[in-house]
Amino acid sequence: MNTVIRASNIIKTFDLGEVKVRALRGVDLEINEGDFVAILGHSGSGKSTFMNIIGCLDVPSSGEVYIDDNNVANYSRDKLATIRNKKIGFVFQSYNLLSRTTALENVELPLLYNPEVSAVERADLSKKALERVGLGDRLSHLTNQLSGGQQQRVAIARALVNEPLVILADEPTGNLDTRTSYEIMGIFQELNEAGKTIVIVTHETDIAKMCKRNIVFKDGKVIKDFMVDKPINAKEELAKMPKQEDVLV
Amino acid sequence: MNTYNLLKISLKALRKNTFRTFLTMLGIIIGVASVIAMLSIGQGSKDSIESSISELGSNLIMVFPGAQRMGGVNLGSGTSRPLEIGDVEAIEENCTLLEGVTPVAMAQAQLIAGSSNWSSSVYGAYANYFDIRALDIKSGSRFSQSDVNRAAKVCLIGTTVVEELFGEYADPVGQSIRINKVPFKIVGVLEEKGAGMRGEDQDDVVIAPFSTVQRRLLGSTTVQQIFASAKSEDVSEAATEEIEAVLMKQLRVSSADEAFNIRTMSELSNMLSSTSDTMVTLLAGVAGISLIVGGIGIMNIMFVTVTERTREIGLRMAVGAKSKNILLQFLTEAVVISITGGIIGALLGIGVSVGFGNLMGWPVTITPFSIILAFGFSTLIGMFFGWYPARKAANMIPITALRYE
Numbered sequence: 001m002n003t004v005i006r007a008s009n010i011i012k013t014f015d016l017g018e019v020k021v022r023a024l025r026g027v028d029l030e031i032n033e034g035d036f037v038a039i040l041g042h043s044g045s046g047k048s049t050f051m052n053i054i055g056c057l058d059v060p061s062s063g064e065v066y067i068d069d070n071n072v073a074n075y076s077r078d079k080l081a082t083i084r085n086k087k088i089g090f091v092f093q094s095y096n097l098l099s100r101t102t103a104l105e106n107v108e109l110p111l112l113y114n115p116e117v118s119a120v121e122r123a124d125l126s127k128k129a130l131e132r133v134g135l136g137d138r139l140s141h142l143t144n145q146l147s148g149g150q151q152q153r154v155a156i157a158r159a160l161v162n163e164p165l166v167i168l169a170d171e172p173t174g175n176l177d178t179r180t181s182y183e184i185m186g187i188f189q190e191l192n193e194a195g196k197t198i199v200i201v202t203h204e205t206d207i208a209k210m211c212k213r214n215i216v217f218k219d220g221k222v223i224k225d226f227m228v229d230k231p232i233n234a235k236e237e238l239a240k241m242p243k244q245e246d247v248l249v
Numbered sequence: 250m251n252t253y254n255l256l257k258i259s260l261k262a263l264r265k266n267t268f269r270t271f272l273t274m275l276g277i278i279i280g281v282a283s284v285i286a287m288l289s290i291g292q293g294s295k296d297s298i299e300s301s302i303s304e305l306g307s308n309l310i311m312v313f314p315g316a317q318r319m320g321g322v323n324l325g326s327g328t329s330r331p332l333e334i335g336d337v338e339a340i341e342e343n344c345t346l347l348e349g350v351t352p353v354a355m356a357q358a359q360l361i362a363g364s365s366n367w368s369s370s371v372y373g374a375y376a377n378y379f380d381i382r383a384l385d386i387k388s389g390s391r392f393s394q395s396d397v398n399r400a401a402k403v404c405l406i407g408t409t410v411v412e413e414l415f416g417e418y419a420d421p422v423g424q425s426i427r428i429n430k431v432p433f434k435i436v437g438v439l440e441e442k443g444a445g446m447r448g449e450d451q452d453d454v455v456i457a458p459f460s461t462v463q464r465r466l467l468g469s470t471t472v473q474q475i476f477a478s479a480k481s482e483d484v485s486e487a488a489t490e491e492i493e494a495v496l497m498k499q500l501r502v503s504s505a506d507e508a509f510n511i512r513t514m515s516e517l518s519n520m521l522s523s524t525s526d527t528m529v530t531l532l533a534g535v536a537g538i539s540l541i542v543g544g545i546g547i548m549n550i551m552f553v554t555v556t557e558r559t560r561e562i563g564l565r566m567a568v569g570a571k572s573k574n575i576l577l578q579f580l581t582e583a584v585v586i587s588i589t590g591g592i593i594g595a596l597l598g599i600g601v602s603v604g605f606g607n608l609m610g611w612p613v614t615i616t617p618f619s620i621i622l623a624f625g626f627s628t629l630i631g632m633f634f635g636w637y638p639a640r641k642a643a644n645m646i647p648i649t650a651l652r653y654e
Contacts, residue, residue, distance in 0.1 A: 085569020
């Protein structure tokens with residue numbers, strides 16, 4: 001199996017003037033192609049900081065981060081932007097979609113910053129990504145006309161559209177109810193089965209159990225790293241739940 | 250990211266805050282419109298001054314006798330040796346750049362026709378006086394040079410004189426009037442010229458042959474003024490120098506200042522147009538300041554926009570936008586505001602200029618230069634004042650921007 005992301009001895013210190021916060025105190029991790037990882041931990045454990053560093057949104061104070069064999073620890077802003085554009089797909093807790101903009105245009109966004117993709121390809125790829133998350137019939141809906149679950153699915157389509165090496169999701173189900181959370185997890189499982197590498201940050205154990213591998217952070221260090229025995233299938237779980245006829249989706 | 254996408258994104262962003270965008274634009278609209286209106290009105294007044302000067306004959310050169318000093322007392326104009334007809338002939342012979350030259354004799358005289366009488370200035374000159382002064386004849390004809398040679402008692406009168414002596418709509422050609430008791434035959438009426446530069450009535454004149462005025466009315470042999478016209482406005486300065494040289498020789502003086510004065514219309518026109526230039530510059534400057542204030546308005550609103558859209562900036566960066574992309578995006582927004590404002594302002598400015606022209610009867614000239622200037626300036630203002638906020642957006646740290654509440 002190919003290593004997609006390799007982090008070695010990552011230290012991250014935030015200098016807040018009077019105090020220095022040591023968010024990461026030497027993290028070594030490898031994430032391989034086809035992995036489906038849940039990163040767990042209490043708030044302040046450093047899990048989000050780690051996620052930002054492997055997502056090239058932030059740089060470590062020391063240590064090395066290899067993404068697809070590029071050591072990005074010392075990359076310039078523009079080079080990091082290119083890595084994010086081509087190798088990484090982000091899903092955020094609060095969706096971060098452009099308001100009053102259609103689903104299709106939101107999904108097109110990463111391709112807009114890739115000069116190699118033509119306008120026709122862009123629309124085509126975005127449409128396919130939206131179909132993949134089950135929103136093929138909502139291409140021209142504005143984001144504020146969509147439900148929370150649908151908005152997160154648009155965000156997943158956006159993370160998919162550039163065919164990234166890895167999809168990083170920061171608390172993707174944090175703003176959603178259980179039922180919608182499982183729907184979203186179902187999509188992630190489907191994508192993973194199709195070969196996508198996915199890393200999720202979460203603090204919900206039931207969500208973590210739907211992933212194949214769990215990594216637990218505590219006080220800036222990895223304290224546990226294990227394969228989940230039998231990952232729960234989100235779709236089966238969803239089928240067991242009572243139907244919520246009174247809730248409009 | 251190509252220009253089309255940039256434009257699409259900024260137009261979309263601007264449409265989300267239509268009213269705010271409009272208010273921001275208003276600063277530029279007012280600035281550009283007032284610059285164009287001021288320049289048009291200024292240019293119009295300059296043009297009207299120039300055209301009224303060219304009505305006077307823009308190539309006109311006037312020679313007055315000089316002043317003499319006696320024991321330190323300046324005796325004023327006309328106290329040195331008077332100009333004589335020989336001087337005029339010398340100018341005629343020796344100056345090559347002149348279209349024509351005429352002596353002028355002036356007399357204030359009482360005019361009598363039937364039971365009416367009126368006091369007016371009588372000018373005696375050669376027949377080419379009408380060409381030199383660019384005078385048109387309304388009815389009848391000018392007198393000829395042979396009338397001048399034989400001191401014929403003929404004259405042309407201005408419209409004011411016609412009104413006073415014969416009534417407003419009369420055509421007195423062929424009738425006779427008495428000028429200081431000497432009967433003259435009216436051979437023509439001059440076209441109306443209106444008020445002159447100093448507010449004098451240019452139609453209150455009588456023009457008669459030089460010799461007639463000199464002998465019959467003045468009884469002198471001196472020439473009070475010499476009028477000449479240069480072949481073109483360009484050579485009027487050189488022509489002036491020629492006249493100066495000839496007269497210095499004639500009057501046997503080493504310095505022209507004492508013996509005679511030469512005035513040209515182009516001098517006057519330069520002075521007047523430089524005055525109006527100063528006014529235009531001043532007005533356009535004030536209007537230009539309002540354009541800068543409009544630019545500061547853009548800067549202000551762009552800062553608000555950048556702060557408001559911090560999360561969007563963070564997201565764009567997260568999905569791969571480089572600093573350059575973000576910079577261009579916000580710069581485009583600022584420039585779209587200023588260019589749109591520039592276009593609307595230019596149209597408004599033209600409208601206001603034309604409206605003022607029609608309403609107040611002001612002369613208005615809209616020059617392409619003023620439109621290009623105002624338009625280019627507003628675009629530059631958009632870029633200049635948009636740059637700093639756009640820079641602020643482009644320098645944001647992605648993760649901080651994403652988490653901005």
